[in-house]
Amino acid sequence: MSFAPWIKYLPGPHERRRTAATVIFPHAGASAAYYRPFAAALSAAADTFTVQYPQRAERLHEPAPQTVHDLARGLFEAGPWSSAAPLRLFGHSMGAIVAFEFARIAEQNNVAVQKLWVSAGPVPSHIAGLPELPTGDEELLADLADLGGTDPRLLADQEFAALLTNAARCDYQALNRYSCDATVRIRADIHAVAGRQDHRVDAASLRRWANHTEGRFTLSFFEGGHFYLNEHVDTLASRVLADVC
Known part of the structure; x- marks a missing residue:
């Protein structure tokens, strides 16, 4: 079995001893292409995969998953992840939840997850108590503009x-x-990371991710807002690869 063509694969330097592969889970609305610079930085030292969600790019006409768990299950079933394990998972914003659910499924199927990096992501057990996210066109665009990360000219x-x-x-x-x-x-360790000026998440909420691991929990910050990672691509990639907190 091979990986689905919409899973973007960048091989690492195979002349070295193979280390944990990194899997990137995009934020809501994003395509895999958005994370190309980050994936390229990670692939300098290890195999890197970026998953593509339905309803965009080459999966534009595929039906939308009903739940995040369905989305994560589809991503897990899209390739022989055991052949790339151990896995290092990195999810940004909503992608943190998708990565968490992917980790649960992977562990249930005996695919080793070395570490889960949750970037600016809401805590799984608190999501149901949050206000619903907007789904109307105007409200959606306003919410995406508020988050940043997308050129206003494109919006x-x-x-x-x-x-x-x-x-x-x-x-x-x-x-x-x-x-x-x-x-x-x-079972995997969790490391939470975010921008210090992010008005959507804060240190108190991020620390609650500790309740969702049997392993070690750590937390760190970068300067910047919700899309801090765009300003710290190389440094963040180096920390993820080295598992530096």
């Missing part, structure tokens, strides 16, 4: 905005249906 382009809102709506709907019990834990 003003009707064709691009239509594609973006459709993808984000599908992701938001799946997240609105999500719930996770406070007792659910993975």
